[in-house]
Amino acid sequence: DAGVTQSPTHLIKTRGQQVTLRCSPISGHKSVSWYQQVLGQGPQFIFQYYEKEERGRGNFPDRFSARQFPNYSSELNVNALLLGDSALYLCASSQHWTGQSYEQYFGPGTRLTVT
Amino acid sequence: LAKTTQPISMDSYEGQEVNITCSHNNIATNDYITWYQQFPSQGPRFIIQGYKTKVTNEVASLFIPADRKSSTLSLPRVSLSDTAVYYCLVGLHISNFGNEKLTFGTGTRLTIIP
Numbered sequence: 001d002a003g004v005t006q007s008p009t010h011l012i013k014t015r016g017q018q019v020t021l022r023c024s025p026i027s028g029h030k031s032v033s034w035y036q037q038v039l040g041q042g043p044q045f046i047f048q049y050y051e052k053e054e055r056g057r058g059n060f061p062d063r064f065s066a067r068q069f070p071n072y073s074s075e076l077n078v079n080a081l082l083l084g085d086s087a088l089y090l091c092a093s094s095q096h097w098t099g100q101s102y103e104q105y106f107g108p109g110t111r112l113t114v115t
Numbered sequence: 116l117a118k119t120t121q122p123i124s125m126d127s128y129e130g131q132e133v134n135i136t137c138s139h140n141n142i143a144t145n146d147y148i149t150w151y152q153q154f155p156s157q158g159p160r161f162i163i164q165g166y167k168t169k170v171t172n173e174v175a176s177l178f179i180p181a182d183r184k185s186s187t188l189s190l191p192r193v194s195l196s197d198t199a200v201y202y203c204l205v206g207l208h209i210s211n212f213g214n215e216k217l218t219f220g221t222g223t224r225l226t227i228i229p
Contacts, residue, residue, distance in 0.1 A: 004158070035219075042202055042219030043159065090158045103149070106158025 002026070004093050004107035012113045013081050021076045021110045025093030031055075032074040033104065034066055035090040043090055049074055078112075086114045119203045124224040133190045135223050137203030140184050148179060148186045151202045153222070159202060163188070190225075198227045 005024045013019050025032050031050040035043035048056035049068035068074045072093075078085055088111050092104040120138040127133045139148070147166050151159035163170055165177040165186070176189040190197055200222040 040221075042200075042222050045218060088156070092158070103161040103164060106160065109156070109158055111156070 004091055004105055006089075006091050006107040006110050008110060009108070010111045010113075012115065014115055015081055015083060017081050018077065018079045019081060019112060021078075021089050021091075021112070023074045023076070023091030023093075023107060025072050025074070025091075026105055029093035029095050029105070030072055031094045032068055032072065033092045033094075034074070034076045035092065035106075036060070036085075037088040037090055037109070039087075046076070081114045083114050086112060088112075119205055119220050121201075121203050121220060121223045123221065124226070126226045126228055127193055128228050129194055130192055133193050133197070133225065135188045135190075135201055135203075135225065136185055137188070138185045139203070139205045142183050142205050146205045148177065148183075149204045149206075150175070150177065150188045151204065151219070153200045153202065159219070162201075193225075193227050195227050195229060198225060200224050 004026055007022045011019060023032055031048065033048040034046040036046055037043040045058035046060050046064055047054060047066045049066065052068045052070065063079045066074060066076045074091065076089060088109040090106050090109045092106045094104045118141060121135065125133065125135060147164055149164040150162040152162050153159040163172055163175045163177045165179055167179050167183060170177045178187040178189065186203065188201060202219045202222040204219060
């Protein structure tokens with residue numbers, strides 16, 4: 001089975017522009033989460049979607065938005081890009097829990113560079 | 116989510132057993148302990164998860180003392196390919212699903228020396 005896929009792999013944008021990142025979860029997974037990872041730091045939670053509804057939001061400005069589609073794929077949008085938005089953006093999918101816990105499966109990420 | 120504290124970095128030689136300890140003094144009753152591994156320019160990869168005592172899978176063991184205020188990830192006979200950053204996370208219980216703000220710390224950078 002294919003793992004979590006993300007597109008594009010790399011992206012270069014200029015300040016003030018808008019960007020859309022895409023994620024396809026593992027088949028059968030209904031939850032998608034987005035993370036931002038700045039160089040040298042751990043991933044920081046941005047959003048979680050489950051069954052097309054937002055279920056969690058991290059401490060990110062309103063310039064960040066996301067949505068989940070009926071096929072459970074997801075898009076992350078970032079408006080008015082700042083230099084500080086340069087990071088690796090990770091998508092993770094998970095099933096509705098099995099047993100008493102759940103694990104997330106991460107994609108390879110999209111490397112965004114803002115100049 | 117309970118805050119975790121890990122060593123910033125560790126070095127070990129090939130073939131040795133490596134133990135990485137994580138402190139989580141404020142762990143809640145329903146919290147699970149989960150470890151992820153991350154290679155450069157890749158997404159984190161789930162290693163192991165546990166609630167109490169000891170959990171073992173094909174790649175690692177997780178030791179959790181009775182008070183659950185710490186945990187130790189044990190990697191047997193490490194190889195060069197185990198060089199990575201290892202993250203300890205606390206939480207992820209079923210009761211929090213959907214409201215979980217999965218929080219990674221800075222992790223432990225493990226370097227395996229030939």
